[in-house]
Amino acid sequence: MARKKKDTQDVTEHFDDLIKDIKVAMMTTVEADGSLRSRPMWTHARDFDGELWFFTREHSPKVDEVTHDHHVNLAYSDPTRDRYVSVSGRCRLVLDKEKARALWNPTLKAWFPDGLDDPELALLCVRVEKAEYWDTPSSRMVQLTGM
Amino acid sequence: MARKKKDTQDVTEHFDDLIKDIKVAMMTTVEADGSLRSRPMWTHARDFDGELWFFTREHSPKVDEVTHDHHVNLAYSDPTRDRYVSVSGRCRLVLDKEKARALWNPTLKAWFPDGLDDPELALLCVRVEKAEYWDTPSSRMVQLTGM
Ligand SMILES: Cc1cc2nc3c(=O)[nH]c(=O)nc-3n(C[C@H](O)[C@H](O)[C@H](O)COP(=O)(O)O)c2cc1C
Numbered sequence: 001m002a003r004k005k006k007d008t009q010d011v012t013e014h015f016d017d018l019i020k021d022i023k024v025a026m027m028t029t030v031e032a033d034g035s036l037r038s039r040p041m042w043t044h045a046r047d048f049d050g051e052l053w054f055f056t057r058e059h060s061p062k063v064d065e066v067t068h069d070h071h072v073n074l075a076y077s078d079p080t081r082d083r084y085v086s087v088s089g090r091c092r093l094v095l096d097k098e099k100a101r102a103l104w105n106p107t108l109k110a111w112f113p114d115g116l117d118d119p120e121l122a123l124l125c126v127r128v129e130k131a132e133y134w135d136t137p138s139s140r141m142v143q144l145t146g147m
Numbered sequence: 148m149a150r151k152k153k154d155t156q157d158v159t160e161h162f163d164d165l166i167k168d169i170k171v172a173m174m175t176t177v178e179a180d181g182s183l184r185s186r187p188m189w190t191h192a193r194d195f196d197g198e199l200w201f202f203t204r205e206h207s208p209k210v211d212e213v214t215h216d217h218h219v220n221l222a223y224s225d226p227t228r229d230r231y232v233s234v235s236g237r238c239r240l241v242l243d244k245e246k247a248r249a250l251w252n253p254t255l256k257a258w259f260p261d262g263l264d265d266p267e268l269a270l271l272c273v274r275v276e277k278a279e280y281w282d283t284p285s286s287r288m289v290q291l292t293g294m
Contacts, residue, residue, distance in 0.1 A: 022226060026173060035276065037233055072183060073175045075224070079169060086186060
């Protein structure tokens with residue numbers, strides 16, 4: 001399986017492109033007993049600079065899980081376009097109302113009906129360490145490094 | 148978020164249904180350093196009985212990873228239909244030519260051009276321990292147990 005390395009600037013530009021039409025990632029975290037769980041999460045990735053942002057409730061199982069073990073995987077997949085992306089990174093909880101205001105987007109009302117006033121509203125920031133993608137028709141895996 | 152429990156028979160029937168139109172899972176494994184990686188994998192799930200089967204090369208990073216830590220997550224997502232499924236389970240390598248013959252399907256030629264004669268051809272069997280799904284439009288999470 002061919003692997004290609006790209007330099008940092010390339011990666012950053014390319015990454016925006018890769019996930020721009022796939023907004024929802026399946027975020028996998030490690031539970032206390034070692035099980036792996038995933039759930040769909042809406043990605044905020046405008047002007048990707050090595051970090052991806054997500055909204056969460058401050059008190060939720062996934063926050064417990066990333067506090068216990070920072071490693072996460074973000075899987076972006078779109079079977080109709082045969083596009084698959086794996087992002088490995090470390091995740092931390094961020095309580096920052098200013099940042100939340102900057103990222104807020106009306107789509108989020110579905111999960112946070114009280115919007116920015118919701119006292120439980122918090123952010124998860126994933127620092128990307130490795131990204132790999134597969135595209136049609138070769139199903140070749142390309143590895144992005146230097147992030 | 149509402150959670151529903153279903154009994155075993157229900158789950159088995161329902162599960163087939165859930166993933167029947169999403170053939171490709173993103174399989175997440177744990178690397179030796181704790182990082183989480185995922186990759187697209189073609190699912191064999193006819194007549195689901197609590198196990199899901201995948202073809203793999205016997206000597207490949209994902210086999211090393213599941214040998215070191217059996218936990219995997221399978222994320223099935225179909226953004227166009229807003230359907231997301233998380234499967235948590237344990238994975239083991241199976242070397243069984245008879246089973247491989249029973250599961251073989253011509254689509255696999257893309258990754259295994261030598262087909263059943265490939266000496267590297269092996270199987271991964273995932274014993275499902277928990278499954279959760281989200282569907283439109285409520286984004287309600289439903290937990291399937293009893294597997
Ligand atoms: C749509 C799609 C389906 C794939 N299905 C399989 C599969 O069933 N088995 C497999 O070993 N690799 C499959 N691959 C390739 C894997 O994603 C991966 O690149 C390869 O197995 C090596 O993974 P590893 O380095 O993590 O071991 C598939 C790739 C694509 C794009």
